[in-house]
Amino acid sequence: MKWIEAANYEEMSKIAATIFKEQLKLVKTSVFGMATGSTPEGFYKELVKAYQAGELSFAEAKSFNLDEYIGIMPNNEASYHYFMDENLFNYIDMKRENIHVPTGNPKEIATATAEYDAAIAAAGGVDIQLLGIGVNGHIGFNEPGTAFELETNMVELTQSTREANQIYFDTIDDVPTHAITMGIRTIMNAKKVVLLISGASKQEAFDRLRSGEITTDFPASALHNHKDVTVIYTGVK
Ligand code: GLP
Secondary structure (H helix, E strand, O other): OEEEEOOOHHHHHHHHHHHHHHHHHHOOOOEEEEOOOOOOHHHHHHHHHHHHOOOOOOOOOEEEEOEEEOOOOOOOOOOHHHHHHHHOHHHOOOOHHHEEOOOOOHHHHHHHHHHHHHHHHHOOOOOEEEEOOOOOOOEOOEOOOOOOOOOOEEEEOOHHHHHHOHHHOOOHHHOOOEEEEOOHHHHHOOOEEEEEEEOHHHHHHHHHHHHOOOOOOOHHHHHHHOOOEEEEEEOOO
């Protein structure tokens, strides 16, 4: 695991964006794993800026997002579909058919999970997976206790995750109880992983990851078993 300390949020975003930009310049058909949350917002701004400056094109690239709430439709502002459109996809030239965000439609879940992993495999696998981290160490929506062997699946969200994500909803009752997420195995299959950690609320998660202990109680610790992980962090020490 490679650790890079950034001076501030902007620098963290720029370092991460540079890794993705270099991959895309090298391989136009790159497959990116994308993440949501407040942490990667600056990263997406950097990608949009680079595209608008004519520095690169996503026309042949593909993307697969980590997760989505169950029961929250794409036109809902709290959905991860909406987040990704607003932060990235509406502003770059990636083709709609190459953009993949797991479905939050409860009626589609039964078949959607296996289909998602099959689609990733058919695309040749993820070249670089971007990750944030939950205060409890979750990656995607893989909550503590999740088996490392799982591929894309439906999960029940912990109360602490629902509370942490309440800012995107009116009340706690509006926060979905379930989500669909790439499993830890799906994430581990990515050729390269870039994990962003920003802000004092992540200090405990940062310390635990840094300790090197590998346990399903702390999902991000699975990444110690991956051969190419870069952690870019700021606001923690
Ligand atoms: C959500 C997402 C995660 C994300 C986490 C942290 O639970 N499912 O993918 O990493 O939030 O979000 P933030 O970056 O806003 O702290």
